[in-house]
């Protein structure tokens with residue numbers, strides 16, 4: 001388990017960028033934490049680290065956004081507005097979780113419940129001050 005405190009949004013993005021360098025197809029990065037705790041900022045860093053140039057906007061209203069790089073597809077998913085298992089199935093998220101040719105990052109991943117894959121990287125975000133965020137990482141194989 002790694003625990004890191006960031007003091008600026010840029011530092012949080014930088015962490016995402018660093019993690020991106022270690023990722024491969026099939027990896028699933030689950031992001032947990034309250035509103036404004038830094039999940040989307042981290043996902044922006046991930047995208048940048050994967051070489052995606054398009055600006056990453058919060059997919060809150062869209063739920064799933066996909067991006068393509070030379071080597072890999074990247075899905076940024078935000079489950080905040082989903083509520084049922086049927087939502088996940090109708091959005092095709094259950095299938096996406098099974099596909100191993102993309103990298104996925106999922107905000108509010110706790111909403112996956114039983115769909116939450118065993119093999120994943122978990123990142124918990126906690127706001128500890130206006131600009132401080134405590135970020136805890138766990139990897140499960």
Ligand SMILES: Nc1ncnc2c1ncn2[C@@H]1O[C@H](COP(=O)(O)OP(=O)(O)OP(=O)(O)O)[C@@H](O)[C@H]1O
Nearest residue numbers: 006007008009012035036037038039040041131133
């Ligand atoms: N150290 C920090 N790391 C990340 N964000 C920070 C930090 N300090 C301040 N911020 C600010 O906190 C906000 C984080 O917003 P962000 O959209 O990343 O959160 P979120 O967890 O995705 O929220 P939501 O659940 O609403 O999607 C931004 O406005 C950002 O500028």
Ligand SMILES: [Mg+2]
Nearest residue numbers: 039040058107
């Ligand atoms: Mg967000």
